[in-house]
Amino acid sequence: MxxxxxxxxxxxxxxxxxxxxxxxxxxxxxxxxxxxxxxxxxxxxxxxxxxxxxxxxxxxxxxxxxxxxxxxxxxxxxxxxxxxxxxxxxxxxxxxxxxxxxxxxxxxxxxxxxxxxxxxxxxxxxxxxxxxxxxxxxxxxxxxxxxxxxxxSKEKLEVFMAVRHLTIVAEDPNSTPEEVKEAEKQVAEARTKVKGLxxxxxxxxxxxxxxxxxLIGELDNPKIYGAGxxxxxxxxxSCLKDDVRKIPFSVEECTKTPYDVTKPQPQLFVCQTFEDLVAAVDQFAAKMAFRKGGTESLDKALLTDSVATMVFSSGLQVTGTLGTILKDKYGEAIYFRTKGPTALSHDNRQLDGHGKEIHRKGFGTPIGCLKGNIALEDCSVEQLQDLGIKEQKVAKLKFQSGVKVKGNVKSILLADGKPILISFKDCKVTYKGKLLFEPSWGTFDMAVGANVTSVFAGAADPNNYYAIPSGDEAVEKVEQQGWNELETLYGEIRSLREGSEWDEQRVTQVLVSLEEKYPKEWLLRLEILELYKLNHVDHPQIVLIEERLQTTVWDSSVKQMIQRGLTLINNSQ
The missing domain is CATH 1.10.800.10 (Aromatic amino acid hydroxylase)
Structure with a gap:
């Protein structure tokens, strides 16, 4: 793959x-x-x-x-x-x-x-x-x-990094309780900075x-399908017991309900069929920025401080980190500018000559119709010429928003016979006396589009936008490590289980080591018990092992695992 x-x-x-x-x-x-x-x-x-x-x-x-x-x-x-x-x-x-x-x-x-x-x-x-x-x-x-x-949002990314650190620390057997507590503290602190959903x-x-x-099926008798x-x-x-509340599935309820990855869930949602899930997520997707577009979606992209793609009604796609949004008196976006490397694409393919190396310092463009409610993306080449937009000619564009563009038309990029990008030289862009682009900055590439129809995280053409990983990195060779004593004992029992002959002496040797050095090693005792029941059902060690497993003081979770292990062994014979 x-x-x-x-x-x-x-x-x-x-x-x-x-x-x-x-x-x-x-x-x-x-x-x-x-x-x-x-x-x-x-x-x-x-x-x-x-x-x-x-x-x-x-x-x-x-x-x-x-x-x-x-x-x-x-x-x-x-x-x-x-x-x-x-x-x-x-x-x-x-x-x-x-x-x-x-x-x-x-x-x-x-x-x-x-x-x-x-x-x-x-x-x-x-x-x-x-x-x-x-x-x-x-x-x-x-x-x-x-x-x-x-x-x-960038605050959410900080939470992710803190959670990632916590999972690593929590799973590391060498971590101290103090280190786990400190990692938990970092997660809590990161979460306090998050605002909104x-x-x-x-x-x-x-x-x-x-x-x-x-969960899926009937509310009073559901089946499990969640991987967790x-x-x-x-x-x-335990999730099917009555003390875990069962709620009819709805996207609204799911998205309103937070969760804690470190604890059993107090409630679960029950859908009727997988087809219902597909229909529900389709409805939810219709409310997302990649389907809605508009100023609201641009505002969301601005908060991410990460690479996003803004799609114009012409089909032009602008990929970069949104830096500023200029709005009119009604709060509608009329101009935006990215910061840092930006690429232009159409139909998820980067345009020739418009990669990050060209727009390495960002990309700015107006949004909207020209005065007279003219949407440039709907214009043919002839209609553009009627508007004074012709290659090697000076054009003056006045947008309904008040943004003005004046410059020499360098080129007009078409897709399916309609414009998606107009490039100017010696260009000046202003809004109510504010300078947005000046001629000394070079070529002004103007996106064509009466509105932004979609905004989504990531790049339109990721294979071109992101750096290709080096393929000549040295392959790391990892030698099999030597097992410690306990791991070796587990290996002994596994070898006996997978072998063709029963060797009671070897099993006895493992048991002696367990009794002398590993009194709390419950899983290996279960595996030995399983071996005895398969090969020597009347062996006196069976009673001794069962007694040891059932009378030793264990943590509640370990006790539960032991009981389930015994149940499985006793019902598998």
Whole structure:
């Protein structure tokens, strides 16, 4: 899939260093997957249950992303490896391109029930299987397209960076409680600077309450389809209890409801069908800047302080960071200027001679009709000439807004026989005595358009606007690390399970090491118990291990995992 990935998304792609997964990592994966296969078969949507069987994702070991890519390829999708939490616009950009971005880290055993950090279990066990359903795929692609174009704010970007740092610290087994608390403090401080709800916030909430935490079917007997629930061993079952409020799905309610990634959700939204979701997001998209355009949308782009694309009614697309908006007495935008590198495009293709290197210091242009309510984009070449707009001739343009443009017409760029860009030399642009452009600044390229019909985050032609990543970087080689003692013990049990012969002596040696050095290692004891029940159902160690697991004082979440592990073992014989 990497050959089809837009340039601006390629920097987020990383590698899956498969040999770096430890035997404990594989044991964590195996535990969650076995739980999913057993407990979710009756409470998850059939699309997930069937997808889990058809996806080829194995229970016994962490999957390779390249294998998942092959599995999704048969339905027109793909999968790539990413490095943890990435910006929302990039994440949605992958989905819009029909690519599932997969964070290849895997939660540590202490967070086996749930982790706020994206990981292999969440992506592979949560998202991937249900993508094999056609209606669901359509919904995810649509919400990806919305999210990729949604406008955010610079304050929100600061929140993202703080949250990303928190997820890294929280998942790092070497982090101290003080470091986690400091990271949480940074998130809280960043959030205090945020004012209002951006489009990106609304899409994020909609995504959370559907793709991540959605329920489907009847309100009093729903099924799970959200990946966050499907990949959470704990919440996948507790979410269906009566103390979690079930609310009929609506876009309005979802976008008004905030969420906390660190806690179980107190309420969930229930849609009836995936087709209902598709229709609902289409209605919501109609209210977004990329569909509405106008001054309101320009104002939103100004707040982002990031690259956005402004589309004129002529079809001309201006990509850059919006710097200033000039408005008339009615509050309507009549002129805007970008700051920094700007590119001009049409039909999502950059215009020759109008890339960032030409407009490296920004781009300014009027918006609106000429006096007499004349929309230049509706004019033929002959009509332009009647207005005095002819190459190598001086033209004087007076806009209804009061903006005046006077200069020698250098060229007129047409698309389908109609103008989209008029370039002037020796040009002066003014508004009520205020100088907007002077001749010494060079060529004045004026966008043609009575109004701005669309504004969206990112570039019209990302493959040309963004720098192409270097392809000659040295490939990092990572040697398989040596496992510590506990990891080696897990590896021993895995080897015995996958081998053809039962070796009681080796199992006993592992148990002795556990008793001497690792009294709180519950998952490996469950794996040993499973081996005994498969190979020596009357062995006295079975009772001893069960007693140890049930009488030791555990944290409530660990106790819950142990009980579910025992239930699965006892019902799998």
């Amino acid at each position: 990497t050959g089809n990935i837009p340039v601006h998304l390629q920097p987020y792609i990383s590698k899956q260093y498969y040999q770096q997964y430890s035997p404990i990592d594989h044991a964590v994966w195996r535990f969650v997957m076995k739980q999913n296969h057993y407990f979710l078969k009756d409470i998850a949507h059939p699309a997930y249950v069937n997808g889990l069987k058809d996806s080829g994702i194995k229970t016994e070991s962490i999957p390779k992303v390249e294998d998942m890519d092959t599995s999704l390829e048969k339905v027109g999708w793909g999968a790539v490896t990413i490095d943890g939490l990435i910006p929302g616009s990039a994440f949605y950009g992958f989905l819009a391109s029909r690519i599932l971005p997969i964070a290849t880290e895997i939660r540590n055993i202490h967070n086996i029930a749930y982790t706020p950090a994206p990981d292999m279990i969440h992506e592979a066990a949560g998202h991937a299987p249900i993508l094999l359903d056609e209606s669901y795929r359509e919904f995810v692609k649509k919400i990806g397209e919305m999210g990729a174009k949604a406008l955010s 951006t489009e990106a916030d609304q899409v994020s909430r909609l995504f959370w309450w559907t793709v991540e935490y959605g 629930l499907l990949s959470s061993v704990g919440e996948s079952q």
